[in-house]
Amino acid sequence: MSDTTSRSLQISPKYTVEFWRGLDLDPENPKQDHWLKAIDVLRDRIGERFIKPAQTLIDVDKDSKPHTFGFAILALDCLVLETIEGFKQGVINHNGQSTRLFKDFLSNWQPFIDCLGNGMVATTKAGEFYSQGRCALHHSGTTDKMTVGISGPMVRFENGQIFVNRTVFHSELEAELKRYLAVLADPNSVDQRKRFLLKMNSVCGI
Template sequence: METKPSPKSQWISPNYTAQHWQNLNLDPDKPDEKQWTKAADILKDRIEGRFLEPAKSLIEAEEGKSRRTYGFAILALDFLVIETIEGFRKGLPDHNGESKKLFRSFLPAWKPFQDSVPVEADREAQSTKLYENGRCALHHSGSTDFIAVGISGKVLEFSEGLIRINRNAFHQGLVEEFNRFIDAIKTPGNPDLRRNVKTKMDAICQK
């Protein structure tokens, strides 16, 4: 008789199973810093292994080529990273019906986006535009008529009816933001962030 794998043996990243996470003793209010450093390492392994490294591999695979066709695939992975990071920051066990809110929370606070949209009052509308014409278009239909992807220019440029994205700079900016997020988890004095990260990962690991 075929048996289902135990939830504890579920691989949650390239190098860790749910059991590794469940074995941690994570108290946001009375923290064991070694335990929280390990927790951050597990989360880093998960996001890098599932999203950031595959996107990097696609970027590297096109180096030196005269025609580049992986841009939308790279952005689709990076859009997932945006939603995932913000989901952990907010402590959401799942993202059903929350994707738009997560994008509109992440982007206006992200320095590359702020630099691309210098007028603060415009950031909410532009983050919505990138969500609808980028994340939703690519994930729902695999194409978009409103985004031009390249490897030069600013990270993001918004013009009437079109969003230009330097997908290499976009990805690099996202990697840097993710590393800051991981550092914040490891830094003492962030009990609310740690509590939210634990809530979400506990749900993933069914703890």
């Protein structure tokens, strides 16, 4: 692939590799206006490609009976979840890393922790969610121990089954993305900016 071609590649609906390469992003000596543009690249990349499509499915599905888009919505959100954690940790290649990234996100995510009952271990339940949610849906398009609906708490573990309120899950995930972007917008978040830059530079072939 020529350099001219690579520079024209879209890294989000609004932005290209060329735009990214034109930013002056030094975490130690930040130009805040350039960093805010860089953060908008990530907002556009994740928001427009994944968050918005999932929300569109939620909006369309709410007036239909039965509600049939739950698994598609959750599959998109599982992708977003792992992507956010990858940026947080600066992981360039997710091969062999997906399990850890997914479990790290869920077991440290307060909305998920708040759903756990007495004696439930966050990392263990995160692993179950990964297996029955992310893996089952992405690998075979089905799961035998997870029910996705529109009522109840965000997540409920009961009798070996996992019940997910896909509307609440999506809303909380979108809020988490906004929290992460807010962290990146803080000039004092040097380490987070370094990890974000490491991953996005890799996406752009830098």
